[in-house]
Amino acid sequence: MTMHDDPVYQSLVDIVGHDYASNRPEELFIYSVDSGTEGPRKVDYVVLPKTVEQVQKVVMLANRYRVPITPMGANLTLNGLGIPVNGGIVLDMKRMDRILELNRQRKYVVVEAGVTQGKLGSYLEKDCPELEHSRPEAPPMATVVGNIVIRGHGYLSLRYDNNAHHINGMEVVLPTGEICNIGAGCVSPWPFCKGPLPDLTGLFCGWNGTTGVITKLSLKLFPKRRILDVVGYAVRDVELVPEVLCQIAQTDMVDNLFVVGFASASHESQKHVTASITGDLDEEIEYKKAVLKKIAAGYEEARVRFDYPVWAPLKSRFVEKPPYVTPALAADFEKGGGFRYCGAILPVDKIPEAWRKGMEIAHRLGINFSAGIQILGYCHSTMFGFVYPFNRAEEQEVERVRKAMRETNEAVLQMGGIPWKAEVAAQRQIIEKMEPNTHDLMKKIWKALDPNGIMNPGNWCK
Amino acid sequence: MAEVDYKSLVHRCFRCGFCKLTYDYSPVGFNCPIYHRFRLETYSPGGLNWLIRAALVTKGIEWTEHLSEILYSCTMCGNCAEACRFEFGKDLVNMFRQAREDVVETQLGLPKLVNQFLENVYLYGNAFREARETRGDWAAGLPVKQFKKGDEYLYYVGCVGSYDSRSRKAARALGSLLLKAGVSFGILGQEEECDGNEVRLLGEQGLFERQRDRNIERFRELGVRKVVTLSPHSYNALKNDYPGDFEVLHYTQLLRDLIRAGRLPVSQRAVGKVTYHDPCFLGRHNGEYDAPREILRSIPGLELVEMERARNTAFCCGGGGANFYTGISAKGKDQASNARIWDAANAGAGVLAVACPVCLMMLEDAVKSEGLDDKMMVKDISEILDSGT
DSSP: OOTTTOHHHHHHHHHHOGGGEEOOHHHHHHTTOOSSSOOOOOOOEEEOOSSHHHHHHHHHHHHHHTOOEEEESSOOSSSSTTSOSSOOEEEEGGGOOOEEEEETTTTEEEEETTOBHHHHHHHHHHHOTTEEOOOOSSOTTSBHHHHHHTTOOOTTHHHHOSGGGGEEEEEEEOTTSOEEEEEGGGTSSSOOSOOSSOOGGGGSSSSTTSSOEEEEEEEEOEEOOSEEEEEEEEESOGGGHHHHHHHHHHHTOOSEEEEEEEEOTTOOEEEEEEEEEEESSHHHHHHHHHHHHHHHHTSOTTTEEEESSOOHHHHHHHHOSSOSHHHHGGGGTTSSEEEEEEEEEEOGGGHHHHHHHHHHHHHHHTOOOEEEEEEETTTTEEEEEEEEEEETTOHHHHHHHHHHHHHHHHHHHHTTOEEETOOHHHHHHHHHHSOHHHHHHHHHHHHHHOTTOOBSTTGGGO | OOOOOHHHHGGGOOOOOGGGSOTTOOTTOOOSHHHHHHOSTTSSHHHHHHHHIIIIISOOSOOOHHHHHHHHHOOOOSHHHHHOOSGGGGGHHHHHHHHHHHHHHTTOOOOHHHHHHHHHHHHHSSTTOOOGGGTTGGGTTSOOOBOOTTOSEEEEOOHHHHHOHHHHHHHHHHHHHHHHTTOOEEBOGGGOOOOOHHHHHTTOHHHHHHHHHHHHHHHHHHTOOEEEESOHHHHHIIIIISOSSSEEEEHHHHHHHHHHTTSSOOOOOOOEEEEEOOOTTTTTTTOOOHHHHHHHHTSTTEEEEOOSSOGGGOOOOSOTTTHHHHOSSSOSTTOHHHHHHHHHHHTTOSEEEESOHHHHHHHHHHHHHTTOTTTOEEEEHHHHHHTTO
């Protein structure tokens, strides 16, 4: 059978048109890998739908031929979540790129699944400057829905927790092909909140595309203040970081709380806590600065030093325009085009232990290490990013980073944390620790939703 | 253009995708013309880098006809170099060109129309397989003279302005303006050779050098000291890739100076709202954004409005890198030129001004294919100016 005789390929062409379906080796290669160290893994077809009806037809086709489907946004998880585990169709959602509705009074926006962070951010800045969404530390090509699917977080996560909490509703194509509206929009004409209904949005967040395809999303927007500034704390002793963070969060004056840690070659380390503050009046900013400065006053300056202004390169990460640039630059620390990170969801008090473990792993494997820690929901939890850069041209270095990831995932689980947007191997590590009844429940949900097992099998040991 | 070693850089591409967008992430659309057109990750600067690495560096995938089409779909517009946040990003266009050079040198296989383009230049001195004798026909009826020693400017027209029926009108309008301003100039007519800009971008360095050397030899024989080009593509090659023993101006720079000096009076007329499309090889590649705008603003009765994507974030017409001839990315409803026309329409303009014969050709076709020909005209700045002087 040639690639043109392939009935699945021909059917995909019939659905989306010749230009937007491929089974050619070049597309299969590009979609078989991502920017991290996962892959290559087998891909059989790539298809780019434009409408929900096309998504529906692709799903029904996949059921007919029992071909797996992997939905993909920008494929920027770095952990291979946009690459099929068992081959099949990659459903690249980025042609569904319309911003469908903005409601300034009700403070929500409805986007199609392929709308990027960059597009939504610049659209709001231009047409609705008083509101913003919680933008993640990802390149601007990252999709809004992709971030939600992985329960990603953003720069408003201190106040409003991870971005999956900002969902009002969604349209999904179920694994059996039905189009389903979730949230208030299934009863009301408007997707203005989740409504007093069973929260079905959770069936599609964190499931790595194993339960269906999100095609539209209604997302909460939040007030954006006129002034954005950053204050900082240089914390010498990592043991003090949790209590400093909790004191800052307790003031309820901070919008974003982040810790950046660098380890130098001699393993002397620096930990910088940065707190973003916003306001409409200069006096408001000054007052917040004064309150936050007092926290440092409770410590010897050698141990906790209040920094204002914050070191410019550090500050730019949080205030730069256009945004999204600084975190991506980690990819070229080694002049080698790559980095991986284990984003561990951990209790705040586990930061010191995690820091020491990251240093120990990196030192032992001879790789560089830095940490980016996003505080979620007033210190309810943290995303501790163990960041390992690598040179893509050096296979040994790539392998060392893979090893570091495996060890880090194991260490995180031992600390009582959970790796975020876990790669397939890490998913297995998580499931080994998961209570069996919980994983059985997941299996029952798959069985009910996806009788043919076509939605991204191989993830979560599906 | 500076030389780079693409093999030592290409693995540094992270495929983060900044290169697909404008520098400021305009919500209007993707600013990489091939990603805009095809939407497959293969057709993007990151995709190109990874395919180039896999095919030419690590040899992990085979060279195929489709891979060749992907590599040659790139218009070399330079948006990726502008938008990439990494240090090596400024070299992206050079990296793609160098990879193409390797493909040519190792005879891996070029798309049929790329081969044909290069063969035409080799055999006929122009891309269109046109007779050398007709190269100066655009000037028929105008008292434009052959360049002779002592003339101040050589008016270098280039292949598209010489042979494309629509672009010839722009070539003629510029000739007329130079005459009206009393500029001392001449043309080479049938002695003019393809400047080789696209040839070089297609990776045929040997043929480029032949074209360059022929032109240089003739320029030196004639004592050329200043060249004014109709096309930004010619301007780019002559300014950056030829030995610098003569001054090179794009025509908008010369006309701006002539207007400033009062040598080209500009009269009142009812042009209405005009928007200006920055050609990639004048703007992003050579940093000239102001001269064309200064000319347009000097015209009484003309209101210059800007498109959302302008200056260094301008969206390519889709014709660069010889795509105006090969049509690899310049085909279908979603081609870049069609989207660019809507940028202009959404800016409220009735006239889309260009300063490049390639853009003129591409965007004029797009106006027709989008059914906007009763609402919008595409005109070269030389034509706008010539109609009112």
